[in-house]
Amino acid sequence: MLIDDEDIVAQREHSFFGDVINYFDRAAKFTKYPQGLLEQIKFCNSVYRMRFPVRIGDKIEVVVAYRVEHSQHKLPAKGGIRYSTAVTQDEVKALAALMTFKCAVVDVPFGGAKGGVKIDPKKCTELELERITRRYTAELVKKNFIGPGIDVPAPDYGTGPREMAWIADTYAAFNPGIDASACVTGKPVSQGGIRGRTEATGRGVYYGIREAVSISEDMKKLKLTPGLAGKKVVVQGFGNVGYWSAKFLQQGGADIIAIAEYEGAIYVPKGLDVDEVFKHRKESGSILNYKKAKNIKNTNDALETECDILVPAALENQLHSGNAAKIKTKIVAEAANGPTTPEAEKILTQKGVMILPDLFLNAGGVTVSYFEWLKNLSHVRFGRMGKRYDEFINKTLVESIEKGIGKKLDVKAKNVITHGADELDLVNSGLEETMIQAYYEIREIRNKNKNIPDLRTGAFISAIDKIAASYLALGIFP
Numbered sequence: 001m002l003i004d005d006e007d008i009v010a011q012r013e014h015s016f017f018g019d020v021i022n023y024f025d026r027a028a029k030f031t032k033y034p035q036g037l038l039e040q041i042k043f044c045n046s047v048y049r050m051r052f053p054v055r056i057g058d059k060i061e062v063v064v065a066y067r068v069e070h071s072q073h074k075l076p077a078k079g080g081i082r083y084s085t086a087v088t089q090d091e092v093k094a095l096a097a098l099m100t101f102k103c104a105v106v107d108v109p110f111g112g113a114k115g116g117v118k119i120d121p122k123k124c125t126e127l128e129l130e131r132i133t134r135r136y137t138a139e140l141v142k143k144n145f146i147g148p149g150i151d152v153p154a155p156d157y158g159t160g161p162r163e164m165a166w167i168a169d170t171y172a173a174f175n176p177g178i179d180a181s182a183c184v185t186g187k188p189v190s191q192g193g194i195r196g197r198t199e200a201t202g203r204g205v206y207y208g209i210r211e212a213v214s215i216s217e218d219m220k221k222l223k224l225t226p227g228l229a230g231k232k233v234v235v236q237g238f239g240n241v242g243y244w245s246a247k248f249l250q251q252g253g254a255d256i257i258a259i260a261e262y263e264g265a266i267y268v269p270k271g272l273d274v275d276e277v278f279k280h281r282k283e284s285g286s287i288l289n290y291k292k293a294k295n296i297k298n299t300n301d302a303l304e305t306e307c308d309i310l311v312p313a314a315l316e317n318q319l320h321s322g323n324a325a326k327i328k329t330k331i332v333a334e335a336a337n338g339p340t341t342p343e344a345e346k347i348l349t350q351k352g353v354m355i356l357p358d359l360f361l362n363a364g365g366v367t368v369s370y371f372e373w374l375k376n377l378s379h380v381r382f383g384r385m386g387k388r389y390d391e392f393i394n395k396t397l398v399e400s401i402e403k404g405i406g407k408k409l410d411v412k413a414k415n416v417i418t419h420g421a422d423e424l425d426l427v428n429s430g431l432e433e434t435m436i437q438a439y440y441e442i443r444e445i446r447n448k449n450k451n452i453p454d455l456r457t458g459a460f461i462s463a464i465d466k467i468a469a470s471y472l473a474l475g476i477f478p
């Protein structure tokens with residue numbers, strides 16, 4: 001058995017990658033695959049650690065960065081790029097591994113990867129960020145760690161459409177060609193991005209939670225009524241994933257009673273208006289002092305607010321052995337990657353808390369990234385060919401019905417029936433279908449065997465089964 005030193009350390013000591021390995025091992029026990037195959041699926045295939053110089057002001061600064069391809073059982077490998085001073089090799093490996101399993105859970109035909117650049121984007125000017133992003137991309141090009149059929153990055157913590165546009169442009173400069181824009185997803189729509197990608201992870205979080213709370217049998221065990229209406233929700237992290245999750249959950253009828261950011265938290269027992277808070281933060285630079293809410297000075301206290309659904313949407317290790325016993329929620333909805341440590345998971349599970357695991361719940365981003373990649377390779381916007389034709393057929397049908405019954409249909413209903421699907425309709429519909437399908441798959445796996453403790457294990461088993469099937473069908477190259 002060949003395992004590198006880092007993997008041994010991760011197994012022995014507390015590390016994020018070690019946590020993912022433990023979750024994997026727990027699930028692997030419920031499968032019957034050969035040990036060697038499980039090891040191939042579990043560990044990271046390629047780890048690229050780089051250092052490169054960047055001119056910042058009149059100084060030269062050395063930036064440390066990573067790209068990890070956890071699995072290439074399907075190509076391209078796929079995963080976001082994180083900009084944070086907390087980036088480590090261990091973290092990037094863990095996130096890359098989660099990407100492999102996440103793609104498998106939602107049937108996105110990609111391997112898993114992740115990138116990290118150890119900088120504080122809040123302390124960089126736009127020009128410095130552009131220099132760092134372009135140089136990082138050039139380093140990936142040099143070592144063949146990026147390309148439409150090789151490895152396709154996307155946004156993650158600290159990055160967004162702007163950085164993705166710089167990556168696409170830099171890649172195209174080295175590899176001109178008609179498919180170059182498929183080297184990265186999460187781009188602005190003007191640069192080959194797809195409508196609905198920015199909000200996709202939050203929308204997927206919403207679909208996942210909505211589906212979970214709709215099942216009466218499961219809600220009864222939590223002493224909750226089925227449905228989102230009136231559910232009290234606390235959200236940690238008000239960035240891309242946190243904001244959109246909160247917004248869709250509010251639209252779905254839930255009350256967002258607290259939002260936590262790194263500078264503090266706000267609390268309104270009756271629920272706050274997510275867009276008003278967003279506007280307030282944009283204008284004042286902080287979520288604190290929002291006029292309709294009470295400030296919570298210590299942001300971590302917000303996690304302990306009594307609620308029905310707690311949505312950690314910031315970073316990993318937020319629910320840990322130190323605070324898990326004080327968490328007063330019925331459901332933890334893991335919008336962030338790795339927000340719950342295994343120790344916290346044990347405490348929460350003993351308290352009867354249901355955990356909707358990250359590798360399922362935040363898969364909306366990669367699902368819509370897959371749609372963007374397909375769009376880039378097919379060079380046509382979804383809905384472009386069929387929209388008007390569908391509208392013509394539907395309109396003709398409605399007119400025939402009206403003629404037949406001798407009565408005009410309600411205008412609102414008529415508009416819904418005759419509308420032809422555009423890109424956003426198709427993206428949202430594909431995302432909704434993906435999240436619902438995946439939820440029932442992992443729930444069924446959990447329910448099939450009473451020894452399977454939770455949905456996370458169900459999701460890992462689902463992923464292992466699919467990846468193992470792929471390897472077994474491929475065969476092992478001599």
Ligand code: NAD
Nearest residue numbers: 156157158201237239240241260261262314336337362365
């Ligand atoms: P982001 O940078 O847009 O937002 C993160 C927010 O969390 C920031 O506003 C930051 O200030 C806040 N934050 C940081 N530490 C905090 C703390 N201790 N308490 C409260 N708030 C804190 O990042 P994002 O893209 O929203 O990513 C958030 C999480 O979701 C990460 O774990 C990421 O890996 C995961 N994720 C993101 C995507 C995506 O499409 N962006 C997809 C899947 C998973």
